[in-house]
Amino acid sequence: MRIRNLDSSFVWLHRVLDIAVPFALLYLIAMTYGIFWHDRYIVMGLIGGLSLIFFNQATGVYTGWRGRSLFAGFKLILQAWGLTWMFLIVFAFMLKDGASFSRVTVTAWALITPIGLLAYRIVIRAILGRLRAQGWSTRRVAIVGAGQLGQRIAKTLNESKMLGYNPVAFYDDRSGLTGTKVEGIPVVGTIDHLLACRLLEEQYDEIHIALPMRAEARIKTILNALADSSITVKFIPDFFSFDLLHSRLSDIGGIPIISVYDSPLNSPGNALVKRLEDIILSTIILVLISPLLIFLALGVKLSSPGPVFYKQVRVGWNGKNFNMLKFRSMPVDAEKEGVQWGGSKSKTTSKFGAFIRKTSLDELPQFFNVLKGDMSIVGPRPERDVFVVEFRKKIPRYMQKHMVKAGITGWAQIHGWRGDTSLKRRIKFDLHYIDNWSLWLDLRIIALTFIKGFINKNAY
Template sequence: MIASIKPDQSGFVWIHRVTDLILPFLTLSLSLLLYDVPWHDRYTVLGVLGGLVFVTAAQTVGIYQNWRGRTIYNSIQLIIKAWMITWSFLIILAFLVKDADNLSRGVLLIWATFTLITLVGYRFLIRITLIYFRKKGFNSRKIAIMGAGKVGQHLALVINENPWLGYQVIGFYDDNPSLATQKISDVLVLGSSDDIFSASQQGQFDELYICLPLRAEEKIKQLLNQLTDSTIIVKFIPDLFTFDLMHAKWTDLKGIPIVSVFDTPLSSTTARILKRSEDVILSFIILILISPILLTIASAIKLTSVGPVIFKQKRYGLNGEEIRVYKFRSMTTQDNGFVINQATKNDIRITPLGRFLRRTSLDELPQFINVLQGRMSIVGPRPHAVAHNEEYRQLIPKYMQRHLVKPGITGWAQINGWRGETDTLEKMEKRVEYDLHYINNWSLWLDVKIIVLTIFKGFIDKNAY
């Protein structure tokens, strides 16, 4: 039988619930006062419902789960999500009961904004206060780590580098005799697994983190059986290093823990809608703004060399499907077959105008049309030639994971200097490393950051020719 993973509970949770229940009612009262609207019973119902629905939504999205280790950014995201659910529910309900016309739109707008700011501000104040006291050693939990391998050492390092988490590592326990009484990552090995139970009975630590490889199943079971006769909290961290899963994402399906080995935040419907909206709006605006530049470049290409203005290249897109990518022609036309000769410095195939276009990345401007078509995104891994894909997918692990998202006009690798000719395997490996970082950590804010940095440092590059 597979056990459910249950969220940690603490006294703080009930404080948060009560506060979240009261705040929408209080902010609605202040909104009525500020907008000079007289109180009515319908606003009483709205305020009470607002608190009840928000607490329910907050529970659903996971706000009340143990948030030691959760970033403030992630907490704010969850609060916004829960409040948007609440707001949508209340608006729909008001229309269904045909009471929307009796509610002041100005009050509702102020209330929605004020409540969100208050909920975020409350969490931020609590977080700052706890961080301050935890750094001083208060509200801290003592933890022991069973297993001084890579996972245990990594856990100890993360905790010691982030005192605001409120954890204090008292030591390792490991069954390797050669590690007895040694210091690893500035943490002392206190003993073996046989010493853990007696240490727990003496109250030497509050929590035990088991960081053993999966092959130690019998040892883990034996340890857990012993600790059932104690009151300490026991947590198990699987050996993700063994399977190279350090960037894997954890989810659950009705209490069943699931590891997303090859996944991206963009796999969710909401994220894809946001990403597509960003692409359509920005590319449409940009194409209008740069249309004079596009016409000028097209005319210059037609006047200075023979051949088409636009060069259509075969590339792999989302899910490895073949797409056609547009570029201003900067060199002689070449089919992307099984052998590809990448442009090099002083390449005789590049026209004088083409050299300028490639150096300034102006040759890639037609790709905004690809973005509108849905073949590409503004931000994403740069599309490689078909022959390059076939070559490097055999040489670089996880290379094809670049195609979990649409290729982009600019990307995390490009603004960090990994663009242009990849004349060595190491250069391509670094580019792929940065591409996978983007895919694993995508957010709307990361896209904005990359776009802004591209404006200042991404267009002109000595490696582009």
Template sequence: MTNHTGFVKNNVNTFAAAYRFVDLLVIHLSLMLALVIYGLEFSNDYLLLSLTANITFAIAAESNALYRSWRSGFFKQLIFYTFVSWGVAVTAMLLLMFFSKTSETYSRVAIALWIGMGGLALISWRTLFGIFLTHMRKKGHNTRSVAIIGMSEAGIRLAHEINYRKETGYRVEAFYDDRGQDRLDNTFADKLVGDVESGVRAARANQYDTIFIAMPMKAEARIRDILFRLGDTTADVQLIPNFFMFSMMQTTMSHVGNIQTLSVYNNPMSGGAAALKRFEDIVLSSIILSLIALPMLAIAIGIKLTSKGPVIFKQDRYGLNGKRIKMWKFRSMTVTENSDVVTQATKGDARITRFGAFLRRTSLDELPQFINVLKGDMSVIGPRPHAVAHNEEYRKMVDFYMLRHKVKPGITGWAQVNGWRGETETLDKMKKRIEYDLDYIRHWSLWMDFKILILTLFKGFVNKNAY
């Protein structure tokens, strides 16, 4: 369909309506099967539950982009967000029974069967269909031809990604670039078939399903001309941004009145995402605090018996948007430094008590921070907070250092599970930590939080760099 008012067609998954219908059918049939297994009849009461679950699942699925093209994103994330969306639907259904005081109307066994079978069915059909699609695409079926205009670094990275991930169903047919072969990377020399003008003509002749424009942003006028001329093609047209701002933070389109702007250094956890992140923090911190209450009591007694001073050490840290918070820790030193000059703990530091060394090595000194999370000062997962004195020192030496404070600090984070925790005795180590912190902010999702949480459980507590 020709787009007369704009330059680029939306990349819409044409099968999304069918996916939605399958989900609604699976949820409803799972309920009916649960009732049959338990020997109950389908009634209007159960119909109300089915409608509630279907509506809330649909809303949650849309919020989690569950119906985006299967060619984009990772399949394991698709499964994870299916589970999350079903969890939202189940929660809404249980709340309806609770607040309407009708829970006694329903069979608990049948509802439990439905919850289990519904979740399993939603995940199973996606898994089986995903396996089928991957198999078909690796065989060369259900694929889409791709042309890349601009043999830039971004274009070459895209071609490598397409070749590596056969399950996307894309196949790179051609590159187009105005520069001579001697000025280009030779990796895909066999795919370079002409200049940009010939690429536009080929696209308008419907030779390709998808066109990626990977030209540098300084070529604004050239890109605008190409987009305008591709506006009447049947191909999907996608622009690959490759200037430095897109690699730094979460970048979104915004506007002031009728003037469109590009928001570069914004917080990805705003609006609905912020509410979701806060819900995650409340649930996780509440569960964890209930599990660690007795161990925390034992640690408090151990601190009192082995050294003089308070059990809890509260130190100033920068929180969300650089506002100061009091971060709680079990005291592990003979001193409680919270001044403008704070010396980092080093190996064999005389200030660390014997019991404190054990607490720091195993990260048990961090446990009181779950109270910070419950209060709303911190998140379970986010960039680790540094002492205020260290912030003021490193913000002068590390580019984009303060952007890590665009989100709440966390108890564990992407840098920590990748080995960048403990003492940062060199500037390069701090730069590496900040690199991972910004990468987390740029790519934040519930799936990423889940991955960090799992990695923390397996390798994030005990570390040779923590002392």
């Protein structure tokens, strides 16, 4: 069976099992605890399985699974199952039907199901690994170019046996490499030796061209020569030449496109996941901290005359302005001399205002901004519009932080880059977050924000 067809078959197998496994586990847990198996459990099991498939698709569980490590795959499964549970909680809340289910059974199901999903994937990987080790459905690959790119390809293929590719030879124009080994693979000759070889199809199943982009003429020569054979030829772009490691491949009407400055959040599916995350978590957090919000509002009102909240114009998603909410920590006329960036420690505050700034409690009303859609819980911190005009001229890629919604906390903030710290370093961390967004990364940042605490020497 061809690898592409095999890959499609296993994706459909995963989808079927991702419905069957949660449903079967829910039934077994209910029977174990002696719970009556009624129609609502059947509905919950089916909705849970179907939702899991949807969120698996949205988080990329079914995409590129062959070359993914087991740990990386499990992180994606946990993300999808977490989103499934958020959906089920909201669904049950809307129907007001929570009393129909055993809490022990449902809790056990929530904890055990990810283990079951991982377990069956381990079994499938073990079976496929055994078959691959015996040479079943593998493809012999010759790599043209033993440089940095070729070595990375060879290492990746050797470490990812699930791909079904077996790199068996290097060809390189540097004749001094002939007879040596690179990444444990023999360099059998120069590229001219490869092109002069007859019956390539009998020696290799595929040829991967891994030459730098500056070798355009050589690449064209190779492609023209290999056009006279029936062997599969693949060209791997050299992402190292132009710092394109953060870029993504896509297509428009079949035309291949390299997205140089892009974000996973530009995908409608990922954007929906992110918005659901913000709505669900901000609602839960606002409910939990509502007594604290009342206490802080009273503290602001009693410690200094003026409004409780302070609205400040900030620049957010796509460079659009919005009013960011804070608990007021300064007198109402604190900025009568104009707006200045930095120097937060020298700004006038009341004693209570100094406390809530130091502990970042003045930021809590921003969860209302999140619920409204102006902000996200996790994202780059927004700046004031007057500073954005200045910073965009001085800091490379500064405006790219506005490709996503601004956040209450972020990758830069949990690493200490906040307040009067280096903007260039902060932007570097913000861009890392934008380029590598995932639900798992968001949850990690939220957890680290609580673990490390809100108090920071740069928060004042």
